[in-house]
Amino acid sequence: MDINHFKETIKPFFWVEHDNSFSVCLEAGSYKQEVFAARADEGFEGNGYDWGSLAQIFLTEKRxxxxxxxxxxxxxxxxxxxxxxxxxxxxxxxxxxxACEDEALIRDLFSRAELD
Structure with a gap:
């Protein structure tokens, strides 16, 4: 996959290349807020830390x-x-x-996320 197609595919996440490493980032609050809103009473806001918790569950369980x-x-x-x-x-x-685009999967993963 060429880099332009890759960057388009991962939106709203964005890719950053550094001298010796790579990053992928997301402006918190801009994507999938309804997932986080489902657990707002527990303190989830959809901020960067909440995304980090969700991503860690995904990494641990799926990759x-x-x-x-x-x-x-x-x-x-x-x-x-x-x-x-x-x-x-x-x-x-x-x-x-x-996974984020699979509503049932992302909500299932998020059910095990912990506040950071």
Whole structure:
């Protein structure tokens, strides 16, 4: 998949290349807020930390083969995953985006997310 098609496929996540690593980020609050709203009474807001918790569950349960190479660095307004292994991060975000688009799957995964 060429890089432009890849970047279009993962939207609203966005890809960033650094000198020795790669990141994929999302502006928190811009995507899938209804998933987080379902647990708002528990304190979930859909912020970067909530996305980090959801992404960690996805990585642990669905892509454990990538768990050694993917790291998360969320902030209040931004979700960010990074790796020095670009191909692994691309595999992760393609699969995570696909999971986000599967309403039943993403809600099931989110049911096990914990507040950070």
């Amino acid at each position: 454990p083969d990538l768990s050694k190479s993917i790291r998360f660095d969320p902030e209040g307004g931004m979700f960010c995953a990074y790796s020095s292994e670009g191909d692994n991060l691309k595999d992760f975000i393609l699969d995570f985006k696909k």
